[in-house]
Amino acid sequence: MFPKENNYAFIDSQNLNLAIRDQGWALDWMKFKVYLEEKYKVTKAYLFIGYIESNANLYLALQRYGYVLIFKPIMELPDGRIKGNVDAELVLYTMIEYEHYDKAIIVTGDGDFYCLIRYLREQNKLENLMVPNIFKYSGLLKKAAARKIVFMNELRNKLSYMKRTP
DSSP, rough: OOOOOEEEEEEEHHHHHHHHHHHOOOOOHHHHHEEEEEEEEEEEEEEEEEOGGGHHHHHHHHHTTTEEEEEEEEOOOTSSSSEOOHHHHHHHHHHTGGOSSSSSEEEEEOOHHHHHHHOOOTTTTOOOEESSSSSSSSSSHHHHHHHHHEESSGGHHBBOOOOOOO
């Protein structure tokens, strides 16, 4: 019998959500969690997200699906946009949990994670970098992840949100 894999996912929620929406579809977060479990043997999925009080029901649903939510206070920019930069938290939790997982799946297209992804790959702790959009991501990630990049564009049919009927 083979030992069970114990991989963790660390998800930049805003980068993922905006990149998927830019492609004209919405991610089904429940399907995505199941996909991570089945495809990558993810036993814990951290979702880094800006906290907006009016999104309480969304946060509860995400927790029911099995995500561990790590909140970041948001800032409202002068133009009305909301900013909840989660980069530091994602890096910190990836390193805090380092000894508890076999491999990490990092979900982002943001080049700010270059050094984290490169380090994980060098330590043989990177299972994959999941980039939400093959047409719009940082070129730094190509260097950092080498052949460990997978793109979510092809997953639209599998992971797209469809309105559920009762």
